[in-house]
Amino acid sequence: GEDVEQSLFLSVREGDSSVINCTYTDSSSTYLYWYKQEPGAGLQLLTYIFSNMDMKQDQRLTVLLNKKDKHLSLRIADTQTGDSAIYFCAEMAGNNRLAFGKGNQVVVIP
Amino acid sequence: NAGVTQTPKFRVLKTGQSMTLLCAQDMNHEYMYWYRQDPGMGLRLIHYSVGEGTTAKGEVPDGYNVSRLKKQNFLLGLESAAPSQTSVYFCASRPIDRVANTGELFFGEGSRLTVL
Numbered sequence: 001g002e003d004v005e006q007s008l009f010l011s012v013r014e015g016d017s018s019v020i021n022c023t024y025t026d027s028s029s030t031y032l033y034w035y036k037q038e039p040g041a042g043l044q045l046l047t048y049i050f051s052n053m054d055m056k057q058d059q060r061l062t063v064l065l066n067k068k069d070k071h072l073s074l075r076i077a078d079t080q081t082g083d084s085a086i087y088f089c090a091e092m093a094g095n096n097r098l099a100f101g102k103g104n105q106v107v108v109i110p
Numbered sequence: 111n112a113g114v115t116q117t118p119k120f121r122v123l124k125t126g127q128s129m130t131l132l133c134a135q136d137m138n139h140e141y142m143y144w145y146r147q148d149p150g151m152g153l154r155l156i157h158y159s160v161g162e163g164t165t166a167k168g169e170v171p172d173g174y175n176v177s178r179l180k181k182q183n184f185l186l187g188l189e190s191a192a193p194s195q196t197s198v199y200f201c202a203s204r205p206i207d208r209v210a211n212t213g214e215l216f217f218g219e220g221s222r223l224t225v226l
Contacts, residue, residue: 042217
């Protein structure tokens, strides 16, 4: 079955880079995702990467995928206070279900 | 365009009471999901539906029932609430996009349920 692991907490100073890591188990996942949850809100898709890619860059976001080690990371450049949130990685499991990690809370210190 | 709407947003129940959470989406999505979010546990899938009239169990289905009588609505029922069901519940939906299905889920804002 699918299992997605994340560390739980990260604090970072405004302007620095943040890196969040995730490991997953289902090597057949076609897409891997990063979702962002702001306080009191639902999750919103931040970015995704197709499994045949190693890297995807989207403005301040860089996603790295290491399929051999089943490792996914999200780098946020020039972290801003609006980036304070919980970040979830997720993989598309069988039967059209998304399996989420436990989430990583990022706190940006001004 | 309201997206995914959950009602109620907050509810307090006593042990043994029953209630239904309603999820409504106006995007004509085929797939709908109910998750629960607990501290340190992430999101866990309770039940899901791949179309009107169909439902399936997720990771943690015990103590919950669901129905998808209309495509736009997905109901989550608790027949006899227990304190372990205190949680924040999220509904989500997504379309079938046969050309470029990235699998993006669209989430509601959550329903906070407390069982005393």
